[in-house]
Amino acid sequence: MDRLHLMTVFVAVAEAESFAGGARRLGMSPPAVTRAVAALEERLGVKLLNRTTRFVRATEAGQRYLDDARRIIGEVDEADEAAAGINAEPRGHLAVTAPALFGKMFVLPGIVEYLRRHPAMEVSALFVDRVVNLLEEGLDVGVRIGELPDSSMKAIRVGSVRRVLCASPAYLEKHGTPADLTALPVHTLIAASAVTPTHEWKFGQGPGASSVRVHPRLTVNNNDAAIEAALQGFGITRLLSYQVAAFVAAGQLRIILNEFEAAPMPIHVLHREGRYASAKIRTFVDLIAARLRGDSALN
CATH class of the missing domain: 1.10.10.10 (Winged helix-like DNA-binding domain superfamily/Winged helix DNA-binding domain)
Incomplete structure (x- = not known):
């Protein structure tokens, strides 16, 4: 055979x-x-x-x-x-993955633009808050937030995000803005387990790094819920900067204690680097990388 x-x-x-x-x-x-x-x-x-x-x-x-x-x-x-000349015009199927909220906010618009540009293409999108192995799950392109382990994947850095503390102006006016990290435990805290899975919140970097043991009154398993609770003035939450950028810009949330933030986390677009540049992968990666690099919330 x-x-x-x-x-x-x-x-x-x-x-x-x-x-x-x-x-x-x-x-x-x-x-x-x-x-x-x-x-x-x-x-x-x-x-x-x-x-x-x-x-x-x-x-x-x-x-x-x-x-x-x-x-x-x-x-x-x-x-x-x-x-066969397929590199001239993308056609076929592309499988893409990204973190859930990030995928909805930043990757999905790029996918829609890509499909409009290339009518012979189809895309499957997997937006989940877990580390996905592209090879094992048959995926072509992934967007990853955080440091990358060594791998055979080609990685293109497209931006960075920060872990930020934020609350609504109404909450801060009523309860005061904490002056430093030691004041956090006396405030009402909202934990998003997708961003901070433990109740040990780490701040700073290098020799100046520190951690604060917190006891959230509300713990939720998705970022949207934490954002909503903060918007309602319930308390202080810790999320990724891109997740709250629009609300901060609109004055609905305010970032606090930013001088204690940890180092920014990089954002990469990953794909398998083959001997030949597949048109469907090359054109999508070029498009999504340009969109992410051009977004002020990520750079």
Whole structure:
């Protein structure tokens, strides 16, 4: 059998953790998929999958081969696109991910503009507040806030954000503006677990870094709720600067104690750097990077 075909079948089975699931994904019969994986293992002389009646899992050697096979298949697809002239006009499907609120506020408008420019394209957007592995979840482009671990991804820095303390003018007029961090615990605090998952709020940087143990009266699991509570004058909250930029500009919220802020967190656009520049990825990354770099809330 063709080696690339065997790789493709193996990747489908390993990702689905099922021969039947891999067969459905490829439009093949389960026996044909089973024969293909067996032929690949025989060719390589190594066991790639552990099979039981309940699950199929890649062996240690199988996991290494899976990573390499994904890369090789991706490069072949990119070479086919280049040879077919697809680099001239983006077409096909693009999968993009970003943090939930950031995606809604900054990435979604870019996606809409991109789709209007390129009518032959389709986009799937995954906006979630967790670190997404682009390779494992089959995504093409990701926007990440925070320092990046070493990876094979190409990263383009497009801006930065800060963790800020803010409250409504009405709250501050009624309860006073804290003069320093030691005054925070006596105020009504609103915690957004998506931004600060613990009740140990860290401030400053380097030798001057410090932390404050807080006891929020209200803890919410999403940033929109924390913003709404602060807008209603309930208390002081800690959020990312882009999340409250519009409300600060409108005078509905006021940033306080900014002299104690930690170092800004970088924003990067990530994508897999292949041998060939796929038109759909290149054009989207260029567009979204330009939009983010040009936004005053991020720079």
